[in-house]
Amino acid sequence: MANLKLKDVAKVYGGQVEVLKDIDLDIETGELIVFVGPSGCGKSTLLRMIAGLEQISGGTLEIDGMVVNDVPPSERGIAMVFQSYALYPHMTVYDNMAFALQIAKKSKEEIDRAVRAAADKLQLTEYLDRLPKALSGGQRQRVAIGRSIVRDPKVYLFDEPLSNLDAALRVATRIEIAQLKEQMPDSTMIYVTHDQVEAMTLASRIVVLDALKDNGYKYSIAQVGTPLELYETPNSEFVARFIGSPAMNLLEGEIVATGETTTLRTRLGAGTITSNVPSRPEDQGAQVKVGIRPEDAVATDSEDFAFSGKVEVEERLGEVTLLYFERGAGQNDPVIAKLPGIHPGMRGNTVKLTADPAKVHIFQDGTSLLYR
Numbered sequence: 001m002a003n004l005k006l007k008d009v010a011k012v013y014g015g016q017v018e019v020l021k022d023i024d025l026d027i028e029t030g031e032l033i034v035f036v037g038p039s040g041c042g043k044s045t046l047l048r049m050i051a052g053l054e055q056i057s058g059g060t061l062e063i064d065g066m067v068v069n070d071v072p073p074s075e076r077g078i079a080m081v082f083q084s085y086a087l088y089p090h091m092t093v094y095d096n097m098a099f100a101l102q103i104a105k106k107s108k109e110e111i112d113r114a115v116r117a118a119a120d121k122l123q124l125t126e127y128l129d130r131l132p133k134a135l136s137g138g139q140r141q142r143v144a145i146g147r148s149i150v151r152d153p154k155v156y157l158f159d160e161p162l163s164n165l166d167a168a169l170r171v172a173t174r175i176e177i178a179q180l181k182e183q184m185p186d187s188t189m190i191y192v193t194h195d196q197v198e199a200m201t202l203a204s205r206i207v208v209l210d211a212l213k214d215n216g217y218k219y220s221i222a223q224v225g226t227p228l229e230l231y232e233t234p235n236s237e238f239v240a241r242f243i244g245s246p247a248m249n250l251l252e253g254e255i256v257a258t259g260e261t262t263t264l265r266t267r268l269g270a271g272t273i274t275s276n277v278p279s280r281p282e283d284q285g286a287q288v289k290v291g292i293r294p295e296d297a298v299a300t301d302s303e304d305f306a307f308s309g310k311v312e313v314e315e316r317l318g319e320v321t322l323l324y325f326e327r328g329a330g331q332n333d334p335v336i337a338k339l340p341g342i343h344p345g346m347r348g349n350t351v352k353l354t355a356d357p358a359k360v361h362i363f364q365d366g367t368s369l370l371y372r
C-alpha cells in the first residue's frame, strides 16, 4: 500500500537537455495510473525517476508522505517490469521467480509460499518446472511480472510491458493484468503504454504528457483524468486527438450565437451546428475549431449540416463502416465518420454530417472552451 506525490518534478539530462518540467501528480493507494504521450516525451524517464534508477533534477517525490529523492531503489519498495523481460534462460519458471528472494536470504518456506502464491495469481502453476524457452511470449511476460510480485512491492511500475507481444497475446495479457490488479486492490501501479486501448481499459486515471508551448522539447502534464473524462471532456485539441481512435475531427468554425449553448458555423457546412458547451457574449464571431469524434458524426438529409463531402474511401469493418472525406485543397487529414453497421456503396456519394449538441467540442487556440 502506497501513495505517491510528485511536486514540481523536473528532469534535465547531462545538465542541459531538459526533458520534463513542472510534473505535479498525486497518486492514491490502489490506483492504476497510465502515462501516455508521444514517443520521447519522457514516460520512461518519469518511471525511472520514481523507481530511483534516474536522478530527479528538480522537485520532490514522496512515497507515503516521505521524500525519497535520495533513497536508493532497493529501499523504495518499488518493482519495475520492462518491455524486454530478461528471464534467466537456464532457470525454471520457479527459480526465475524465486531468485530475488534467494538473494535476499529468505527462508525456503517463505520463498515457496511467495512463488506459489504469485504463480497462482498469474496462472503459471502448471509451468513452474519449465524453462523460459518452453513458454509463449505472454507466459514469459507473466513470469517477469511474477518476479516482481514475490517481492511484495508497494508500487509496481510497468514500462510498455506488452509491446513485444503480437496482437492476440496483447489482448489476452492485457485482460490478465486487469484481473491481476483486481486481485491486488491495494497495490499501486503505474503503467506506460502507447496503446490507446490498454490505457482506456486498464487505467483508473490517465496522465497525458504533451510538449510545453514555450519549447517543443520540454514535456509536462497536459491533462489527468479517468479514461472517460479524457474522452468526453478533453481540455485541449492535443488530448482530444490523442484519446480516441480514429482521432477526433477538427473543423474550422466560427461562433455565431453565444449563451448556455453555442451555435457555430463551420467552413465546410452550409448550416449551423450547436454545442452544449457554453460561451460568452464576447465570443461572438470567434474563430474556433469544432471537434466531432468520428463515432459521433451522424449522416443527415437536413439543410442544416456541419460538413458535407464526397466519400473518398469506405472501410467496412463489419460492426462499423468508416467513411473518409477529403476536406479540400491543402488539407491532408481527412474527415472521418464512423457509422454503426454496414453501409455498402457509399463511395463517391456526397454525405452531409452533423452531431448531437452534447457531443460537439469547441477549441480556441488549442484549448477547450470548457477549461478556459
Ligand SMILES: Nc1ncnc2c1ncn2[C@@H]1O[C@H](COP(=O)(O)OP(=O)(O)O)[C@@H](O)[C@H]1O
Residues within 6 Å of the ligand: 013, 014, 017, 019, 037, 038, 039, 040, 041, 042, 043, 044, 045, 046
Ligand atoms: N540517459 C539519457 N541521456 C540523455 N538523454 C536521454 C537519456 N535517456 C533519455 N533521454 C532523452 O530523454 C527524452 C525522453 O526519453 P524517454 O523517457 O525514453 O521517452 P519515452 O519513454 O516517452 O519514449 C528523449 O528525448 C531521450 O532522447
Ligand SMILES: [Mg+2]
Residues within 6 Å of the ligand: 043, 044, 045
Ligand atoms: Mg519509453
